[in-house]
Amino acid sequence: MIKRELPKDRPNDFSKIIPDVEKIINYVKTKGDEAIFELEEKFDKVKLTSLKLNNIEELASQVSEDLKKSIDIIYSQIYEFNNTIKPPNMIGGSFNGVEYGVLWRSIEKVGIYVPGGDKAYPSTLLMAGVPAIVAGVKEIYVSSPPNKINPVIAYISLKLNVKEVYTIGGAQAIAAMAYGTQTVKKVDKIVGPGNIYVQAAKYLVSSDVGIDGIEGPTELVIIADESANPNNIILDLRAQAEHGRLTFLVLLTTSDKLIEIVTRELDKDENTYFVLKVNSIDEAIDIANEVAPEHLSLQVENANEYLMKVKNAGAITLGSTPPALIDYSAGPNHILPTNSWAKIRGGVSVYDYLKMIMYASAKxxxxxxxxxxxxxxxxxxxxxxxxxxxxxxx
Amino acid sequence: MIKRELPKDRPNDFSKIIPDVEKIINYVKTKGDEAIFELEEKFDKVKLTSLKLNNIEELASQVSEDLKKSIDIIYSQIYEFNNTIKPPNMIGGSFNGVEYGVLWRSIEKVGIYVPGGDKAYPSTLLMAGVPAIVAGVKEIYVSSPPNKINPVIAYISLKLNVKEVYTIGGAQAIAAMAYGTQTVKKVDKIVGPGNIYVQAAKYLVSSDVGIDGIEGPTELVIIADESANPNNIILDLRAQAEHGRLTFLVLLTTSDKLIEIVTRELDKDENTYFVLKVNSIDEAIDIANEVAPEHLSLQVENANEYLMKVKNAGAITLGSTPPALIDYSAGPNHILPTNSWAKIRGGVSVYDYLKMIMYASAKxxxxxxxxxxxxxxxxxxxxxxxxxxxxxxx
Missing domain, CATH: 1.10.287 (Helix Hairpins)
Structure with missing residues (x-):
């Protein structure tokens, strides 16, 4: 379906489920493993005998050579990106005779949540895990719904030297990693996307443990001029639409012809696409800065120039670069701020696993x-x- | 009082007051200014006629020349420190033919909470505000309990080019800045310490607005060897104790003589001091890393060497540098992680007012x-x- 006006809100309100999620968290806090076995049977319909994945090596060995090679390449790409942006210690600054600086130190114990849903998300484990490796995190723990754990997750877990993989999903996984149970290690920070229950749980435990942020349905704003390829744009919007019906999809363009082609093609789709005519690319950038989208695609001439005008966005692709490349192998992350949070924070990176220690010496x-x-x-x-x-x- | 063993916990649990704070937030959300006038009368015992400070210039002009000069010096010191650590855009990285980088952009609207309590905290406004200026924040708003707003806060607000100063304290101030009212501007992020009500409110609104973190009672761990001056250490511990009875105060030392002198002097004080003998400075560093204190003071020979072994601390002073210098003019911040949060995040800095945008271009x-x-x-x-x-x- 095509709409020609932006909505006022992108609702992602979990206040109604807070009491339910609070109950789950308190149950896990007080009953530990016992509560999790029960909740997994209730929510994931699985009668578990262990909360830990015990056959990681065996499972990982099932991955095809093609997939292994692909994962290795993507791992390197994310590694290099994060290594490039990793901040060095700043030692030896001084002003008015006071010497000062900062040390960057890694967080020790990190829990990564790999979501369930219709599809599998091993790429999310790469996106959350590789920056942790670059930061130097010593202990990485992973949790994912039992029916979503597959050979690729096992293979990536081995590459990340993950300490333990838990077969736990939803709010109970977040509670377990936040407070620890007999089986699950208490971590310092929990990172990763998930459904509304996972996000509500992350919010609730955030007084006791670090979280990366609260992530909602994914978002893509494409800004395009006459030079853009309509077929590419149609594919980009449909690609983002693969994440579900709540995905927020926007095309801002100066081109009537583009609007016509895109509208004709996408009008029959189930997802809602917001297609708006703008008078200039600058106007489109202004709108994007107000929307603060998770993904921004600048399919325009001189994209580099417009890049510098962006104030609020999670990640940006330039020119004909497909936004989906960010989701896999460009280097930047696909765990990104949604629902206007890009006004306040960036996507997951090596910075999420580091913290700054300030020091001063005044002889x-x-x-x-x-x-x-x-x-x-x-x-x-x-x-x-x-x-x-x-x-x-x- | 002296204790010779560290406590198991540093309790800072606000779960009991959550329902009350939730009520305050919802009241402000639904009734706006009207609710705040009522809550200010109830909690701060002030019948306000305006929620805004309207005579900033006049108030600021009452500040003595000595104080003005002091504030100007401290402002510069914090400015230079943050300017030194401010991250540059990283443009032009590439790997496997994919070009990528990150842009750092400032947050637009920031609310700073300056706490009340027994004393006045204009220095906190400098600590929260100057890094925002370095980041390039366009709109800074300040809120403080009406009976705590003084000429110095007015003077600093002018220096920071603050848009508005609100005469609101407590949870109602946090709610107002998080959601906006007729008078109070809705901000993107709220920064600043405060009592348990303020911290609970920050936690509750953190699903809708950015916060710097949850700060509890202040903490100081001093590590000292034979070379340390006992009189300095006594003063440092008493200085930190000025923040109140909940302050967490620790001395770890290899020196029996130091323990004897410090214990004799401080045993009569009202505050509790934890004084522990260690076998080596390395052992003390291990304990400090486990405690992850807000302030760490390394009053030892070769402090620079031990600095590099610290993994978890908010801010560190080296050698005979007084920890209190961090509270005022060294350059690092005094709004710092407490209650073990130094394992996860650092103190307030220019980074709190910036967010990272990632980009990629793959021609x-x-x-x-x-x-x-x-x-x-x-x-x-x-x-x-x-x-x-x-x-x-x-």
Whole structure:
């Protein structure tokens, strides 16, 4: 279906299911493994005998050589991208006689959630896992619904040197990794997309454990001019539509001809496509900045120029580069902010697995810095603060 | 009081007050300004006529020249530190024929909460605000309990080019900035410490708006060897104790003499100090890494060497540098992770006001990258993804 106006909202409200998810979390917190066995039978319709995948090597050996090679290539691509953006320690800065800097240190224990749903998402394990490897994370744990664990997930888990793979899905997987059970290791941070129950659970546990963010249905905004190939755009929109009916799909274009071709072709599809005419590519960029889409595709001439005007987006493809390449092998991530969160944070990267430690050393600071500190500390009523500073530099 | 063993927990549990805070948030969401006037009268005992500070210039002009100069010096120090660590755009990376990179863009609208309590915290406004300026944030809003707004906060607000200062405290301030009211602007991200109500409110609104983190009572771990000055250490611990009875205060030392002097002096104090003998500085570093303290002070010889062994801490001072210098003018921040969050994230910096946008451009990618993407996409059942990639490079 084609609509010619953008919707006011992209609703992704999980407030109604919060009480249910809270119950699941509390149940896992108090009953541990026992609760999970019961919840897996209830929600995933599986009677498990173990919450851990015990035959990883055997399962991994079933992967075809073609698939193995593909995974290895994609692994390297994501690795190189993250290695390029990995921040170095900054040591030896100084101002007014105070030496300072920052150290970047990896998080120790990370839990990756690989979602279920209609399809399988081993690529998500690569997207979440490889940046963790680049960061130097020592302990990676993986959880995924039991019916979704396949040989490729096993193969990638081996490549990532994953400590344990849990056959647990939904809110119970998030609760287990957040608080630990007899079988499941408590982690420092949980990363990964999932359905609304998974996202609600991530939100709820975020007072006790780190999360990457709350991810909703996927989004694609394509900006195209006369130079764009209509067939490519149709395929790009249909590709993104493969993620389900809630996907948010937008084409902003200056070309009437493009609108005509795309509209004619996609009008019969089940998904809703928002197709808008704009007067200029600059206008389209303004709209995109307001929408802050997960994926932005700049299928325009001089895409590099317009790239610099983007303020809010998860990931961007330039020119004829297919947006789906980000989903697999370009290097950037496909776990990205949705529902306007791109105004606030970026997609999953090596930064999600690092944290910054600041330090300062003041052997011979300028006198004015010391005086300023003492004056403000005293004004605020922190006299010992002032004294502890003053006693050093008298 | 002196204790010779570390506690098992640093409790900072706000689960009991969640229902109350939820009520406050929902009330502000539905009734807007009206709710805030009522809540301010109830909690801060002030009958407000406006929710905005309207006489900023006049108030700011009351600040003494000495204080103004001190604030200007501290402002510069925080500015330079954050400017040094500000990440540049990374443009022009490439691997296997795919060009990629990241752009760093500032968040647009930021709300800073300046807490109330026994004392005044204008320094917190500098700590939260200056990194935002370095990031290029266009719209900064400030909120603080009405009885805590003073000339210095007004002066700093002018320096930060703050759009509006709201005379609102507590959970109602957080709710107002998260959802907007007739008077209060809805922001993209809320930054700043506060009491347990403020922190619970930040947690609750974090599904709808960015937050810096959840900050609890302040913490200091001092590691000291024979070379440390006992008087300095006593002052450092008492300085940190000025933040209140919940402050977590630890001394780890190899020196019996130091333990004797410090214990004798501090045993009469109201605060609890944890004083532990260690066999080596390495052992102390291990303990500190487990505790992941907000502030870590390395009052040892060769502090630079031990610095590199720290894995988890908010901010570190080296050698005789007073920890309190971080609270004012060293450059690093004093809004830092507490309660073990230093295992997961760092303190407030320019990074809190930036987000990363990833991009990729693949005009002539290596064939193997394209093949790998198509193979994995088909395996996952995403045929249009595969087609949208394939059609470009056939």
């Amino acid at each position: 011979t600071p300028d006198k004015k810095v010391i005086e300023a500190s003492k004056i403000l500390a005293k004004y605020e009523g922190f006299n010992y603060h002032a004294d502890s500073i003053g006693v050093r530099y008298e | 002539t990618p290596d064939k193997k990258v394209i093949e790998a993407s198509k193979i994995l996409a088909k395996y996952e059942g995403f045929n249009y993804h595969a087609d949208s990639i394939g059609v470009r490079y056939e």
